[in-house]
Amino acid sequence: MFNENLKWYFPASIPKAVQLIEQPGIILHGGGTRILKTQSRSIIGLVDICNLKLDYIKQKNNLYHVGAAVTFGKVVKFSKENNCLSMLGTALSEAASTPVRNRITIGGSIKDFPLWSNLIAPLIALDAKVEINNGSSKIIPIEEYITSGMIKTKHLVKEIIIPEDEKIIWRIKRFTLLKFEYPIFNIAIKFKFNGSLVHDAAFVITGVKNRFKRFNKAENIFMEKNLSEKLIKQAMKFIEPKFVSDYKYSSAYKEKVAKIIFEDLLLDIAGVKQ
Amino acid sequence: MKIKFNINSKIEELEIRPDATLLNVLRDNGFTEVKCGCSEGECGACIVLIDDKTVNSCQVLAMSAASKKIKTVKGIGTLHNPHLLQKIFASTGADQCGFCSPGMVLSAYSLLKENPNPTEKEIAEALDGNLCRCTGYVKIIEAVRRTAQIMNENLISRE
Numbered sequence: 001m002f003n004e005n006l007k008w009y010f011p012a013s014i015p016k017a018v019q020l021i022e023q024p025g026i027i028l029h030g031g032g033t034r035i036l037k038t039q040s041r042s043i044i045g046l047v048d049i050c051n052l053k054l055d056y057i058k059q060k061n062n063l064y065h066v067g068a069a070v071t072f073g074k075v076v077k078f079s080k081e082n083n084c085l086s087m088l089g090t091a092l093s094e095a096a097s098t099p100v101r102n103r104i105t106i107g108g109s110i111k112d113f114p115l116w117s118n119l120i121a122p123l124i125a126l127d128a129k130v131e132i133n134n135g136s137s138k139i140i141p142i143e144e145y146i147t148s149g150m151i152k153t154k155h156l157v158k159e160i161i162i163p164e165d166e167k168i169i170w171r172i173k174r175f176t177l178l179k180f181e182y183p184i185f186n187i188a189i190k191f192k193f194n195g196s197l198v199h200d201a202a203f204v205i206t207g208v209k210n211r212f213k214r215f216n217k218a219e220n221i222f223m224e225k226n227l228s229e230k231l232i233k234q235a236m237k238f239i240e241p242k243f244v245s246d247y248k249y250s251s252a253y254k255e256k257v258a259k260i261i262f263e264d265l266l267l268d269i270a271g272v273k274q
Numbered sequence: 275m276k277i278k279f280n281i282n283s284k285i286e287e288l289e290i291r292p293d294a295t296l297l298n299v300l301r302d303n304g305f306t307e308v309k310c311g312c313s314e315g316e317c318g319a320c321i322v323l324i325d326d327k328t329v330n331s332c333q334v335l336a337m338s339a340a341s342k343k344i345k346t347v348k349g350i351g352t353l354h355n356p357h358l359l360q361k362i363f364a365s366t367g368a369d370q371c372g373f374c375s376p377g378m379v380l381s382a383y384s385l386l387k388e389n390p391n392p393t394e395k396e397i398a399e400a401l402d403g404n405l406c407r408c409t410g411y412v413k414i415i416e417a418v419r420r421t422a423q424i425m426n427e428n429l430i431s432r433e
Contacts, residue, residue, distance in 0.1 A: 002293035008337045032335045033315065048338055073327065097403030098381065100315050102327040103334065
């Protein structure tokens, strides 16, 4: 149940919205799906972001800027129609269902970062940045935003910034036993090649201990080398995702499945899958 | 508090609680064509269009929809003047008990406005947020496909 004195605010500027959320018990409202799930009595005010003009996707200087009020559905549509942001578009198209995707916003999903989110793994793999405002504007790499604790502070997410990159090869996996369940974990893999040599790589998993893990040591094995089965076998030694057991699945089960999926996706990219 | 809503192209001033869902506000004010199923955003029985996009009204706080255009299934066709989708849902037996039909019809309506000639896969994807416990979806998908076909052959408006 919500607090009986719940109040709504519809500010027309970001500074005004930020000023409002500095007060205790007042939070931002985008699509509202998460707020409705929790219905915390400690929430006494909702600041709707609909008048902040954050419902945009823009391309500028090889970067895509996606406003916080953009829904997953809008990203999916934009990705298909403009043949771009394919990794993110595909990941978000697998989240929830069409009417729910028309409601979940990018800003809310970044700020709340639920463990089952389809959004964060591709954003980390794509080296995305997030622009926030907590009185002043800051642009932070998404990894730093999560690990530095900034995610837990009071602020407004204005947009995400994603490098345009047509030349990446990527795979994602949203692992569930039933399609409509929340995923147990999400994996995102990205490779960028310079000729036949790997120039950049990112192996990310979310849903693990500490929310996400990027396997930098495994990524480094491939740098400036040809992608091969032998290198994948070497890299797999450094891909050790750590999970917490829950009432459905043990940590050991999740770790084993995640490792198998990582290896399958890497072999698939290398074109050596049996 | 009294708030103005644009429902089916008509301005309605409704008394609401600040924490009310759009589903409850609509049903409490006579829009009972919007069905209450799971209240969890899973079944699609409560689907309405907000600014032409399908949403689960149980997952929308009504206050956030106050400045938007809301459309229920009665906004696209009525008993005496049904939309082609509604006619074909009935004639193909895609409605069965009828509980999921308002949501199904609105999802199909939204799809056909954006994609006049959808494949079976695209129809199934557009209906991914709608559960039916009667027909097994075959007739529903067929009804959407036939509606698209008739609209395209006869150049009927998708409105």
